[in-house]
Amino acid sequence: xxxxxxxxxxxxxAAIRLPDELLNRVDRYAGQLESELxxxxxxxxxxxxxxxxxxxxxxxxxDAEIALGEEGGISMAxxxxxxxx
Numbered sequence: 729x730x731x732x733x734x735x736x737x738x739x740x741x742a743a744i745r746l747p748d749e750l751l752n753r754v755d756r757y758a759g760q761l762e763s764e765l766x767x768x769x770x771x772x773x774x775x776x777x778x779x780x781x782x783x784x785x786x787x788x789x790x791d792a793e794i795a796l797g798e799e800g801g802i803s804m805a806x807x808x809x810x811x812x813x
Contacts (some may be wrong), residue, residue, distance in 0.1 A: 754778065 746754070751771070758774035761767075788810070 754771055756772050757778065758769045758771055761769040761774060761777070
């Protein structure tokens with residue numbers, strides 16, 4: 729049996745430019761998390777969390793689109809209208 733690799737996942741830094749208003753929203757979100765969780769939340773922590781939440785929502789929508797397409801159910805226009813997309 730081979731030894732298990734316990735090395736932490738390598739993190740690759742990425743730089744992005746965001747408008748001030750979006751950064752303000754991220755900072756407000758980080759503040760809300762700090763208040764709710766009673767821990768320190770950096771802007772980077774908040775951005776990572778928001779990306780994860782956004783991807784999870786996008787994947788759920790994609791899965792719903794596939795399921796609806798297979799079942800011949802509601803149109804995508806109706807689904808997008810329901811979720812405000």
